[in-house]
Amino acid sequence: MFEACIIGAGPCGLAVSVELKRRSIPHVVIEKSCIVSTIYRFPTQMVFNSTPERLELGEIPFYTERAKPTRMEAMTYYRTVVERLQLPVRQYEEVISVERGRELQGFRIHSRTLSGRTLETMASCVVVATGYFDQPNMLGVPGEDLPHVSHYYRDAHPYYGQRVVIIGGTNSAAEAAIDLHRIGAQVTLVHRGAAMSDKIKPWVKPDIQSLIDKQAIDCHFRSRVAAICADHVRVETPGGPLDVPCDHVLALTGYHPDTSFLEKLGVQIAPETGIPVHDEATYETNVPGIYVAGVVVSGFDANRIFIENGRLQAPCIADAIASRVGARVS
Structure with missing residues (x-):
């Protein structure tokens, strides 16, 4: 039984893991692909608009050759963060469903590995940090599904x-x-x-x-x-x-978060903005124990949250989870 399960190992999901690790809160991070898979899928020669210090996690310095980091430097940096802090990331494991546990308080997270093995993980709370890069904004025109x-x-x-x-x-x-x-x-x-x-x-x-x-x-x-x-x-x-x-x-018309996954969890989505209903201080949704982190918080305006401001949500979420743990233990 983990105190928290983070779904998604992008920079914002890793930022939450860093803060939970700092507070000695047992947790796991489940990622359906590789860590920071969105960055991996960026153009190979891409250069970030942010300076490196605005992408740092866990007080681990991000050194770059030039003023702005490249895609390759970013991937190297986040691998270093996971390795140095020993973050509990399980890669290539896709979360299939999340349901509230029956016998114990918390949630059952059902997942499947790349080899097809099904797993069940129990956690007191769930942090959804699933990003947006898997959901392109479709044109909605004939021929959009053609192979070219x-x-x-x-x-x-x-x-x-x-x-x-x-x-x-x-x-x-x-x-x-x-x-x-x-x-x-x-x-x-x-x-x-x-x-x-x-x-x-x-x-x-x-x-x-x-x-x-x-x-x-x-x-x-x-x-x-x-x-x-x-x-x-x-x-x-x-x-x-x-x-x-x-x-x-x-x-290349942009991307949007997958709100259908949150809706299956019972999270309410504001129809006019696509933003999940949540406490702006803790990022806990209307479903107690379910939190949102990163670009999924931004709704239809996916450009509102980037790595540099999304990572700042992590201490708030970790403090809220720590408060839940403390209240239950006491």
Whole structure:
């Protein structure tokens, strides 16, 4: 019987584990993939917008070669945190369901390992830190499920000499467009806004704007994709419908948390914001003993919570769990 079970070993889930470890509270972290799997799935050459000290956990310093850390440096850092603090992480184990325990107070967490073995874990409380990267914002258009369509971008090399339509106007779309142009892909950018997002990283914005100004990539602003076909994309532009020939489509339109998992636990979700009902001081939801951490707290506005502010939730959650433990023991 653990005092807490953390679902998700991203930076925010690990931050809660660090704080529980600091308070000597027995717990376990269950992760369906590898630790910080979202960072692992980022583009291979990605550079964070945050400085390293804003990503640190457990007072373990994060040293980087340059002012901003790379994806590889971040993965190395979080592995170091887990190893040095001996955090109790169980990787490649997917939580299937959570139910309230019958005989004892707390919850039964049912999970399945990569080999298919089913496990049951008991915990007095559960912290849901499941992130959002598994839930892309779908376009909802015909052809979105075709094999040449992806909602993730990892590396430019596979697109050499290919015609690629990129859908989106934020950092991910801008960085992919720059990378693909540099390696010799023919890039077309489609964005419903009048211009690229003003939140694009400051060292990325001049490069993407230069490509746009020089017409080195084709851009269709104030436009939307109406359908995706085997060899072209139908785009509704201000000038009328247009068929854009392509070999690949990168729909980089963002991601959102999976609230269905929380709803199955009985957590109420605000319909207008998608935010789980929770105490803003403790992050405990309307279901006693169920807490939320990280981007799942942000609802539909997934960009509201990042690693640097999500990690700050951890001491509040750990203090609340410690109070529950103390009250039960006394």
